[in-house]
Amino acid sequence: MSQILKREVVYAFTGLVTVIMFVDYFFFVDGWGFAETVRTWAVIVFNISLGLGAVQLLRQSAMNIQRKRSNYGFSALLVATFAIMLLTGLAGYAATGQMTDNAIYNWLFNNMYTPLGATLYPITGFYIFSAAYRSFRARNIDAALMLIAGCFVILSNAPVGEAIWPGFATIGEWFRFTGQIPGMRTFAMVGSLGMIAYGFRALLGKERGFYAGGGEE
Amino acid sequence: MAYPTAMWDVIGLWTGWVLMLMIYSYPLYKENPVYRTAEYMFIGMMLAINVVTNFSNVVRICITPMMGGDFLMIVPLILGIMIYTMLIPEYRWVSRYPVALLVGAGFGLGIRGTIAPNIQDAIISTITAPSDGGMMAWINFLYIAVGLICSMMYFLLTFEHTGPLKAPTRIGRLFIMIALGAYFGNTVLFRFTMLTGRAQFFLQVLKLIPM
Numbered sequence: 001m002s003q004i005l006k007r008e009v010v011y012a013f014t015g016l017v018t019v020i021m022f023v024d025y026f027f028f029v030d031g032w033g034f035a036e037t038v039r040t041w042a043v044i045v046f047n048i049s050l051g052l053g054a055v056q057l058l059r060q061s062a063m064n065i066q067r068k069r070s071n072y073g074f075s076a077l078l079v080a081t082f083a084i085m086l087l088t089g090l091a092g093y094a095a096t097g098q099m100t101d102n103a104i105y106n107w108l109f110n111n112m113y114t115p116l117g118a119t120l121y122p123i124t125g126f127y128i129f130s131a132a133y134r135s136f137r138a139r140n141i142d143a144a145l146m147l148i149a150g151c152f153v154i155l156s157n158a159p160v161g162e163a164i165w166p167g168f169a170t171i172g173e174w175f176r177f178t179g180q181i182p183g184m185r186t187f188a189m190v191g192s193l194g195m196i197a198y199g200f201r202a203l204l205g206k207e208r209g210f211y212a213g214g215g216e217e
Numbered sequence: 218m219a220y221p222t223a224m225w226d227v228i229g230l231w232t233g234w235v236l237m238l239m240i241y242s243y244p245l246y247k248e249n250p251v252y253r254t255a256e257y258m259f260i261g262m263m264l265a266i267n268v269v270t271n272f273s274n275v276v277r278i279c280i281t282p283m284m285g286g287d288f289l290m291i292v293p294l295i296l297g298i299m300i301y302t303m304l305i306p307e308y309r310w311v312s313r314y315p316v317a318l319l320v321g322a323g324f325g326l327g328i329r330g331t332i333a334p335n336i337q338d339a340i341i342s343t344i345t346a347p348s349d350g351g352m353m354a355w356i357n358f359l360y361i362a363v364g365l366i367c368s369m370m371y372f373l374l375t376f377e378h379t380g381p382l383k384a385p386t387r388i389g390r391l392f393i394m395i396a397l398g399a400y401f402g403n404t405v406l407f408r409f410t411m412l413t414g415r416a417q418f419f420l421q422v423l424k425l426i427p428m
Contacts, residue, residue, distance in 0.1 A: 005310075006310040006313070010310075010313040010314060010317050011317075013314060013317040013318070013321070014317040014318075014320050014321040014324075015321070016321065017317065017318055017320075017321025017322055017325065018321045018322075018324045018325045018328075019325075020321075020325065021321070021322060021324075021325020021326055021329060022325055022328075022329065025325075025329040026329070037289070038318075038322060039322060039326065040278060040293070041292060041293035041296070041318065041322075042293075042318055042319055042322035042323075043274075043278060044274075044275060044278055044279045044290075044293035044294065044297060045293050045296050045297045045300065045315045045318055045319055046319060047271040047274045047275050047278075047297075048271070048275055048293075048294075048297025048298070048300065049297060049300045049315060049319070050267060050268075050271050051268060051271060051272075051301075052300055052301060052303060052304075053264075054264050054267070054268050055301070055304065056304075057260075057264060058264075059304075071253070074253055074254070074257045075257075077254060077257045077258060077261070078257040078258075078260055078261040078264075079261065080261070081257070081258045081260075081261030081262055081265070082261040082262070082264050082265045083265075084265075085261065085262045085265030085266060085269075086265040086268060086269060089265060089266065089269035090269060090272075093269060093272070093273055097273075099269045099270075099273065107225065107229060108262065109262075109266070110229060111228075111229030111230070111232045111233050112232060112233065112236060112258065112262065113259070113262045113263070113266065114233070115232075115233030115234075115236050115237055115418075116236050116237075116240065116255060116258065116259040116262070117259070117263075118411070118414070118415065118418075119236070119237045119240040119241065119415055120240055120256075120259060121411060122408050122409075122411035122412040122414075122415060123240065123241070123243070123244055124408055125408040125409055125411065125412035126244035126245075126412075127244070128404070128405050128408050128409075132401070132405060135401060141391070142390060142391065142394045143394070145391055145394045145395050145398060146394045146395070146397055146398035146401070147398065148395075148398065149394075149395045149396075149397075149398030149399045149402065150398040150399065150401050150402040150405070151402070152402070153398070153399045153402030153403060153406070154402045154405055154406060157406050158406070175395070175398075175399045175402075176399060176403070178357045178360065178361065179360075179395050179396075179399055180395060180396040180399035180400060181361050181364070181365075181396075182360070182361050182363075182364025182365045182367075182368050182392045182395075182396065183364070183368055183392050183393045183394075183395060183396020183397065184396050184400070185339045185342075185343065185361075185365055185368075186365060186368035186369055186371075186372065186389075186392075186393065186396075187396070188335040188339060189335060189336055189339055189369065190369070190372045191335070192331040192332070192335040192336050193336070195327055195328065195331060196328050196331070196332075198324075199324040199325075199327065199328050202320060202324060203324070210316060210320055211313045211316055211317070
């Protein structure tokens with residue numbers, strides 16, 4: 001019985017939810033709001049489940065601090081920053097229903113979180129030069145085509161490109177709006193077909209990797 | 218935006234500036250404690266912001282309607298709590314139910330949302346002949362049609378790319394390289410635009426350029 005509850009019922013449940021979504025969309029059942037309800041449930045479960053990541057990270061950090069592992073000070077910093085941000089956010093939320101209604105939270109968000117986020121993302125800009133050098137070496141015709149397309153796109157957008165030769169803008173625009181369409185459309189189509197195939201395999205219970213423990217326990 | 222004059226705003230501006238330098242100490246020097254301090258602070262803040270945002274979402278979508286009499290909302294709440302059994306090895310299997318709901322809804326919504334734009338519309342756009350635009354429009358039309366067919370053939374992985382498949386798959390690979398080149402070019406530009414923004418912020422705080 002417990003094995004059935006652990007495996008077969010779970011696979012059937014996955015299939016049932018998928019079928020509910022399909023029926024709603026492909027068979028146009030008028031006034032059938034159950035799919036919408038299930039979708040709302042999924043959104044709620046998703047929101048609750050994201051807390052799991054926070055719990056795991058905090059648990060790991062707490063263990064680092066408790067056992068005084070190397071660099072445990074950083075874990076302490078993480079927990080402290082988390083606690084301050086959480087308390088100020090919840091205080092704002094409790095007061096007015098808006099977490100942005102707390103001066104400390106706002107200050108931390110605007111002057112620490114936003115600059116950090118805006119700095120961390122383009123950090124790859126430093127490495128993209130070396131990546132570009134390695135990718136854009138015309139060792140064969142494939143790499144040469146990649147180099148040409150990449151250079152034209154860059155030079156069409158950078159003001160220096162048009163200053164060197166006005167044709168860069170025209171050709172670069174062509175690469176951006178026409179040249180890359182076959183490849184990009186192929187990626188979209190192949191990705192979609194792969195996703196459909198994967199979905200049907202999951203529906204049939206052949207894909208189980210996403211269940212905790214791979215569905216084998 | 219003018220340069221701030223209020224004390225806390227000025228302190229905030231300089232805090233952001235110092236944090237930015239702390240982050241850039243990694244690419245400009247090497248992995249160091251200063252960088253890691255800023256990194257861990259960012260993770261802690263991001264985590265808290267996500268928790269508070271998700272909490273407020275759950276209250277808005279689930280708890281408030283439930284208090285208003287929609288008792289069916291207890292189902293996702295229980296399912297959501299069930300996912301935390303993942304932390305208890307002997308009851309880990311219980312978490313498969315909320316995962317099943319997420320996966321089922323994800324597949325259902327994903328598949329139904331992908332067929333029309335990514336397959337149907339892509340095919341229609343490819344086979345629709347240009348109604349105007351002259352010779353260049355026809356060249357582009359043929360380029361896209363031939364390119365798409367050849368690129369799709371490149372992904373036929375159940376057949377070896379030999380014999381009649383050799384030439385089209387080879388051409389398809391070239392079309393893919395062009396797309397990747399253009400995509401990479403766009404990525405480089407985007408990252409550099411963001412980096413330029415940071416450089417601007419660096420100079421603005423030092424009052425070397427106007428804010």
